[in-house]
Amino acid sequence: MNIKTISESQEIIQDNLDYTIFSWSKQKGIAPIAVKYAEGIYLYDYDGKRYIDFSSGLMNVNIGHGNQRVTEAVVKQMQEVSYVSPSCVTKVRGELGKKLAEICPGDLKKAFFTLCGASSVDNGIKLARLYTGRHKILTRYQSYHGASIGSVSAGGDPRKIPVDAQQAPNFVHFDLPYLYRWEYGEENLLKEAVASLERVIAYEGPGNIAAILLEGESGSSGCLKYPVGYLKKVREICNKHGILLIMDEVMSGFGRTGKWFGFEHHDILPDMIVMAKGLTAGYLPFGCLMVSDKIIAKYDDAMLPLGLTYSAHPVTCAAALEVLKIYEDNNLIENAAAMGKYLDTQIEKLKQKHPSIGDWRNTGLLGCIELVKNKTAKEPMAPFNAKPNEMAVMNKVAAKIKELGMYTFVRWSYLFIAPPLCVTKEQIDEGLAIISEAISIADKETEHG
C-alpha cells in the first residue's frame, strides 16, 4: 500500500492555498512561511525553523512578537465587555484618548478611532473636505496610503495602476525627487521641490485644495527622505492658502523613526495625524485619526458625519493602551533611535564591501537598501514597478534571505530593514550577516561581479 504522508506544515500551507486569497500576489506557485508562534524579533515555523523578522511583519509589530502583556489586557477587556456601540463609552476608550492626547504635540488632542490605516486616511480626507468646504487632496506620487478606494486613490504608489479605472476623483499628485537620484545638489533639490509644489497648487487653484497628505517619513516607496527643510516649507504654504496638512504616520509612527512620530524630525505641526500599525503593534487591527481642537470645534453643535460600527472597539482600545505603555516602560523609542545609529554605521561598512549597495536611507529603524548594477551609473538592480521578469536577481536575493532564516520586505531594487524596536546590537549583526550573504548574489550582477 502506498500511503503518502504530508507534514503538518504542508497541510497548513495547502489549506491556506486552497481556501484563502493572498494579497498583492499571484495565487499559485507561492511558498508562504507557516508561522506557528513568534517571540521577540523571531518567527518560528512548524518545522522548527527560526526566522529573524527584519520588517516587523509589515512594519507594524514595533514592540516585538508574543508580548503577553497585550494578551492579558485584551483578555481582561473581553471578560468585562467586548463590544459597545460607539455612542456608549468605556473606561479604556477615554484612557486611550487621553494617552494619545499626551503623546501628540500641539492641539492634536481628539481621537477618532478607526479600523486600520486606510479607514483612518479615508476619514481624514472626508473631514478635511468637510472642514474646508474644498474638494482636492494633494499627495506625493511616491507614497502609499492604503487600499480602500479613497486611500488607494490618494497614494501615488503603482499598486493603484491595475485598479486605475476605479480611482476616486479629486486627488492630485506631485513629484518629489530624492537626493540619490537627483543630479543638481541638495540645496537645489529643496528649491525645486518647493517651487514645483507651488506650481501645482497654482495650477489646481489653492481655493479648491482641502489638504496636503504626506507620510511622516516615506515608507514602502523606498524610505525616500524629504529634503531638509521641505516639510517646514509645506507647512508655510498650507498656512498661506488655508490648506490643511495631514501627516500619515501609519508606518512611520509609534517610535519607528526614533521619535513618537516621523514629522517630529521636521519641526512641524500637522492639523491631523493618521495612525494605525504601531498603535497596537499589529496585535489587533486598529487605527486612529488624531484631529486638532480647532477642526473638531466646528462640530461642537453640529453633527459630525463620520462613523464606523467598530469605532473605539473596547478590545482594540485595550490592546493599544497596553502597547503604548510598553513603548514607555521598555524605552523602545530611545532604543529605536540608538539601534538606528548602530545600523547606519554597520551598513556603511557593508557599503564598502558590496558593489551592489547603491544607497542606504534610514530614520531610526525605518530603513532601505537600494541595490544597483553599477555604483556610478546607479542603474537599479530592478526598475521602478518592476515586472516579474525584471525581478530575477532580486527574487534570488529574497529567496536566499528566506533560506538563511530571515523574513523581510523586498520590493523592486529595495531591501527594507525595519526590525521591531526591541532589537539588540547582536540581533542587528545577526540580521546583517544574512543580508550580506544574500546581497553577494546581487554583487555578481554588477560590473565588479
Ligand SMILES: Cc1ncc(COP(=O)(O)O)c(C=O)c1O
Ligand atoms: C503610510 C501608510 N499609510 C496607510 C497604510 C494603509 O494601512 P492599512 O493597510 O492598515 O489599511 C499603509 C500600509 O502599509 C502605509 O504604509
